[in-house]
Amino acid sequence: MSRILKLRQAPPGRISLAGITPDRLAPLPANEIERLPLIWGKQTFALGDFFTVSGDAELALTFEGFDPRFSDAGAAMAAGECHIEGDAGDFAGRDMRGGRLVVNGSVGRFAASGLADGELLVSGNAGDYLGAALPWLAGGMRGGRVVVRGNVGARCGDKLRRGEIFIEGDAGDFCATRMVAGSVIVAGRVGAHGGYAMRRGSLLLLNAPFAAPPTFAETVMCADGYLNLVWRDWLARFDKASPLAAFAARAVANGTTPRRWMGDVAADGRGEVFGFAG
Amino acid sequence: MRIDGVLIDDTFAEAFGMRATRLIVTAQNATWARNAGIAATGFATSVIGCGCEAGIERELSPAETPDGRPGVALLLFSMSTKELTKQLERRVGQCILTCPTTAVFGGIAEGDALPLGKTLRYFGDGFQISKLVGGRRYWRIPVMDGEFLCEESTAMVKAVGGGNFLIVAESPAIALASAEAAIVEMRKVEGVIMPFPGGVVRSGSKVGSKYKALGASTNDAFCPSLRGRVKSELGDGENCVMEIVIDGLTADQVAQATAVGVRAACKVPGVRRITAGNYGGKLGPFHFHLRKILGDAA
Numbered sequence: 001m002s003r004i005l006k007l008r009q010a011p012p013g014r015i016s017l018a019g020i021t022p023d024r025l026a027p028l029p030a031n032e033i034e035r036l037p038l039i040w041g042k043q044t045f046a047l048g049d050f051f052t053v054s055g056d057a058e059l060a061l062t063f064e065g066f067d068p069r070f071s072d073a074g075a076a077m078a079a080g081e082c083h084i085e086g087d088a089g090d091f092a093g094r095d096m097r098g099g100r101l102v103v104n105g106s107v108g109r110f111a112a113s114g115l116a117d118g119e120l121l122v123s124g125n126a127g128d129y130l131g132a133a134l135p136w137l138a139g140g141m142r143g144g145r146v147v148v149r150g151n152v153g154a155r156c157g158d159k160l161r162r163g164e165i166f167i168e169g170d171a172g173d174f175c176a177t178r179m180v181a182g183s184v185i186v187a188g189r190v191g192a193h194g195g196y197a198m199r200r201g202s203l204l205l206l207n208a209p210f211a212a213p214p215t216f217a218e219t220v221m222c223a224d225g226y227l228n229l230v231w232r233d234w235l236a237r238f239d240k241a242s243p244l245a246a247f248a249a250r251a252v253a254n255g256t257t258p259r260r261w262m263g264d265v266a267a268d269g270r271g272e273v274f275g276f277a278g
Numbered sequence: 279m280r281i282d283g284v285l286i287d288d289t290f291a292e293a294f295g296m297r298a299t300r301l302i303v304t305a306q307n308a309t310w311a312r313n314a315g316i317a318a319t320g321f322a323t324s325v326i327g328c329g330c331e332a333g334i335e336r337e338l339s340p341a342e343t344p345d346g347r348p349g350v351a352l353l354l355f356s357m358s359t360k361e362l363t364k365q366l367e368r369r370v371g372q373c374i375l376t377c378p379t380t381a382v383f384g385g386i387a388e389g390d391a392l393p394l395g396k397t398l399r400y401f402g403d404g405f406q407i408s409k410l411v412g413g414r415r416y417w418r419i420p421v422m423d424g425e426f427l428c429e430e431s432t433a434m435v436k437a438v439g440g441g442n443f444l445i446v447a448e449s450p451a452i453a454l455a456s457a458e459a460a461i462v463e464m465r466k467v468e469g470v471i472m473p474f475p476g477g478v479v480r481s482g483s484k485v486g487s488k489y490k491a492l493g494a495s496t497n498d499a500f501c502p503s504l505r506g507r508v509k510s511e512l513g514d515g516e517n518c519v520m521e522i523v524i525d526g527l528t529a530d531q532v533a534q535a536t537a538v539g540v541r542a543a544c545k546v547p548g549v550r551r552i553t554a555g556n557y558g559g560k561l562g563p564f565h566f567h568l569r570k571i572l573g574d575a576a
Contacts, residue, residue: 162410181408202409222424225381226409226416228345229427233412252346270405 002058002083003033005051007065014089015040018072020047022061022080022099030054068108074101077118090127093120096144106150110134115163116142121149128153128172131165139180141165147238154191157184160201168243176203179271187243197264198271206247210275216263223260223274227251247276279569284544285551286568291442291536292556293564296325296355297362298437298527299392300335300385303374304349308337314380315350317373322354322365323474326494330356330365331439331525333471344383345427351385353471355439355525362434363392370428371398375419381427384414386527389433395419396430438564441524441532444482444500444553445543446516452548453518454478459546460522460539467535469527482521485557497555516550529564533571540572 003025015038025033034048047053050070055062059080066073066086074082075094083102084092090108093101096118106124112131126148132155133140139161147166154172157165160182167184173191176184179201190208195216212218234248250256258276263269279286303318305311315334322332335351343349354369356362374382375398384394395417399406402419408430409416415430445460447453461477464470472478487495498504499511500519512519522539526532540552554568 164410183409200407202407220424222420223418225345225425225427226411226418228347229411229416232344232346236412270407272407 001056002060002062002081003053004055004062004064005047005053007063007067007086008048008050008052010067011038011040011045011050011069013040014069014071015045015050016072016075016091017070018075018094020061021074021077022059022082023078025061026057026059026080029057066105071108073103073107074099074120077101087124092122093118093146096120109153112141112144112146112165114140114142115144115146117144119144120146122147123149125150125169126152126156128155129158130156131160131163132156132158141182151188157182160184166244176201178267179203185244187247195264195271195273197267199264199268200270202271203273204276205274206243206276208275209277210259210261210273212261212273213264215266215269216261216273217265218259218261221258221260221274223272227256227258227274279572281541281552281572282544284549286540286572287551287553288569289554290556290559290565290567291440291554292559292562293438293440293442293529293532293566294357294562295564296331296357296437296439296525297359297434298353298355298439298525299362299366299389299432299434300527301352301354301370301374301394301432302338302343302349302383302385303352304338304343304345304347304381304383305377306347306379308348308350310377310379311347311349312337314374314377315352317377318369319352319354320373322369323479325355325357325361325439329361330354330369331471331473332365332369333473333525335469335471336465345381347381353469353525353527355437355471355473359390359392359434366392366394366432367397370394371401375401375421375426375428378423383429384432386433386435389435391431392434394430394432395428398426398428401426435527437525437527438529438532439525440562441526441536441564441566442521442555443536443540443543443568444555445520445522445549446500446512446551446553447518447520447546448515448548448550450518452546453520456543456546456549457520457522460543463542464522464524464535464539467531467538469531470535471525472522472535473525474521474523477522479521479523480519482519482555511553513550521555529566532564533566536566536568537571540568 036047068089071089087105092107095114109127131141141163151169170188177196179198185204231248238245319332332354338349399417407418419426457478482497483494
């Protein structure tokens with residue numbers, strides 16, 4: 001059984017939940033957890049003002065009810081599992097270093113920004129800048145894995161340095177722009193300017209055509225070996241209902257012949273886009 | 279002790295600690311995987327002159343390989359981490375990277391990491407691509423037939439080298455038939471290779487030589503052409519000796535291979551005796567007592 005934080009009342013405005021993570025709460029008794037401070041402007045609240053605490057002191061944390069005005073859910077968590085029942089706000093999973101954050105709802109902007117290890121699972125949609133760099137930072141996600149069952153906003157994976165972002169729905173404009181490395185996989189449609197200024201890294205468009213700009217060069221598709229590993233990894237990782245697993249199963253059974261582009265030559269030019277829909 | 283009428287000497291094989299790794303080499307079909315495996319494990323019969331001892335452990339079906347293609351599992355053994363690293367880089371770089379359609383993966387889950395693609399990637403001249411799949415890092419190196427896919431590193435484990443037994447027979451034909459029968463069965467054992475040509479060695483050696491430059495020389499006590507001339511280990515009717523050397527990832531695997539090999543060897547009529555090579559037990563920490571192994575296996 002996990003530690004349970006049940007929503008008592010909505011916050012008066014945006015409040016950061018940075019530090020409220022399973023690994024940091026595990027050694028604390030319930031009364032201490034309720035006294036943990038939450039800052040809102042010049043006012044200081046206690047966690048207990050918004051959540052009632054129950055459950056066992058384990059490396060698992062469940063938010064029963066949430067409010068999108070709570071930001072930084074699961075931020076910097078290093079281990080354990082955190083479940084959020086409801087929509088999370090901005091910066092969910094920011095700077096995670098391990099563990100698993102599961103949001104049974106949607107997340108706001110800059111989710112998984114700076115995530116270095118661990119996994120963020122979102123059953124709903126994600127806002128803009130998923131896994132992207134904060135404006136003052138050179139790199140976005142640095143490792144780990146993000147899976148979004150729904151759609152994501154613009155600038156997903158901007159300046160991604162490492163790690164994988166899976167989008168089972170559609171992606172907005174400027175997807176995977178300025179990527180440094182890592183992979184972004186989009187199962188649905190993708191907006192304009194995908195891969196713009198990417199230096200390295202991979203963008204896999206499973207069902208959407210790639211409108212290659214002049215700064216992308218189409219190459220001969222020779223990455224079968226790599227894709228063979230990818231499909232097997234997806235089959236092992238995703239449940240059968242996932243469109244990603246279904247795509248991988250078809251690829252293993254029937255093979256695939258995607259088109260491949262390298263670019264953006266206006267940047268470093270060593271990124272790649274696989275277009276499975278032509 | 280006798281097996282199928284063949285005398286099993288009350289002696290032991292003396293083996294040494296080594297460093298080893300397993301590589302999985304895949305290709306478009308089994309032929310090209312085998313071509314790569316044969317080349318990469320060529321000239322690797324003995325650490326004395328080859329730097330490492332290597333061989334094809336077994337062929338792999340597509341279901342057994344990371345990329346779903348036919349492949350071979352190779353085992354490489356060396357006396358030190360440094361030498362194994364050097365041999366790995368040279369053999370993979372010259373024999374697997376160069377072989378059409380191949381890819382190479384580490385074949386042992388845990389152990390100290392030895393560089394594989396980590397050093398070979400520079401062949402890509404800046405166009406190499408690093409990808410992390412399922413928690414393992416791979417390098418994609420552009421080559422003229424497409425891409426050479428190579429895992430970044432392979433795991434090295436402590437292993438056992440130099441397990442052996444000698445087949446003493448009435449004639450070369452019998453000794454060879456017996457050795458061939460043994461090798462067929464021993465190749466079914468996981469984690470072992472018999473590094474000499476066809477798995478069999480006819481030039482067993484003793485430590486030292488009358489010539490100062492040589493550290494080892496012919497095992498005159500087992501040379502039939504010297505029987506009667508030197509203090510021979512061969513008796514009447516013992517006219518040919520073949521040795522089988524075994525390297526294994528664990529001592530248990532070497533023992534198991536020895537047991538199945540000896541039992542298969544003994545089935546060939548005309549085999550007189552099975553014995554083993556040792557240095558008095560003072561050099562190698564692993565002692566494989568034939569009678570104990572065969573008793574345990576029974």
